[in-house]
Amino acid sequence: MSTKVDTLMQSIETWLKQLAAELEEGHTRGFLDFLEAMGRFHQYSARNVALILQQRPSATLVAGIKRWNELGRRVRKGERGIAILAPSLKRVEVEEEDGTVREEKKLVGFHTAYVFDVSQTEGKPLAPSAENSPEGPALYARLRAACPVPVREGLLRGGVHGQTDGRGIILAADLSAGDRAAVLLHEWAHVLLHYGGVEPPVTVKELEAEAVAYAVGRHLGLSMEGSRDYILHWRGTVEGLETSLERIAGAARRILEAYGRQPVPEGSCLGALERAQKARGVAA
Structure with a gap:
């Protein structure tokens, strides 16, 4: 894995330890804030929700540059992306019991991807949720x-x-x-x-x-x-x-x-x- 991915993994590990310690002590605010974010960003894994919260706690709606462009919006110049983890997949051949061979995608690691909050974009207004x-x-x-x-x-x-x-x-x-x-x-x-x-x-x-x-x-x-x-x-x-x-x-x-x-x-x-x-x- 790249150094950037290692850094993101370590930040998740640190966040998990802090969250666990808070729950052990009877403090639920951090956990509830995370759950609210999980509802907003339910298309992302728990790890990536944690990364979004760490880097931009005020985020409300995130997407990659390509998706924002499809929605008629552009990321403003100079805005810093929110780093998340994306799966790295490799095509492998799998032989079935009957001797036939099929292709499937196998997870071989992770790489860094970037998303941006709606507040970092400009352009066509979005309809209310x-x-x-x-x-x-x-x-x-x-x-x-x-x-x-x-x-x-x-x-x-x-x-x-x-x-x-x-x-x-x-x-x-x-x-x-x-x-x-x-x-x-x-x-x-x-x-x-x-x-x-x-x-x-x-x-x-x-x-x-x-x-x-x-x-x-x-x-x-x-x-x-x-x-x-x-x-x-x-x-x-x-x-x-x-x-x-x-x-x-x-x-x-x-x-x-x-x-x-x-x-x-x-x-x-x-x-x-x-x-x-x-x-x-x-x-x-």
């Missing part, structure tokens, strides 16, 4: 329709807001639409992360699920007010934190992609914004 305009009932309905397992409301034992067995989700019927959306995100994360594979300790499971819910919920405009105390309560061990962060990033990405594929109800301000965005050919 529809995802940050929550409407309680409309948002919940859209999330429920996007969820890969059946969701229903029902009576749960005292203090329990939601539960899942991996095949379906039950939400407390007395929750508001906004709270129902937040709890649905938490249970949806459990479905994606904690069924059908190696089961981590309950502290890790709950931390991962609420972290996914917070990242997605904040991106969609929910307040997620109870997440800090919940994460603080379930922070448990921080061993393997980097692995959990990548799992959290992957689950958040899958939920937001499923949400984005759902049609928006007619008459909703969400729908109006998204239809305007599509008409202009602008995608964040």
Whole structure:
């Protein structure tokens, strides 16, 4: 690996140690800030989200020069790029059991790539993001329709807001639409992360699920007010934190992609914004 890649890897390692130390001491602000950034930059890995935050904490929307040019914007002269890690792939031949040979791409390392925040660009205005305009009932309905397992409301034992067995989700019927959306995100994360594979300790499971819910919920405009105390309560061990962060990033990405594929109800301000965005050919 190049010296630049080594430097980026080391900065990630240092950041992870600092984040782990903060969580051990009961401080969640840094973790919550990272999760909010993960929601904004859900197309990037957890490592690259950390690198973006380290270099430009105020970043809100990033892309490479080619993508900005496609959107009708140009990076201003003299702006410094945000260094991230991009995979280096090599084509290799793989022989199948029947003797046929196919080509596949194999990861052989990483190289440095650069992105720029929208504040570093100028040109054609971008349409407002529809995802940050929550409407309680409309948002919940859209999330429920996007969820890969059946969701229903029902009576749960005292203090329990939601539960899942991996095949379906039950939400407390007395929750508001906004709270129902937040709890649905938490249970949806459990479905994606904690069924059908190696089961981590309950502290890790709950931390991962609420972290996914917070990242997605904040991106969609929910307040997620109870997440800090919940994460603080379930922070448990921080061993393997980097692995959990990548799992959290992957689950958040899958939920937001499923949400984005759902049609928006007619008459909703969400729908109006998204239809305007599509008409202009602008995608964040």
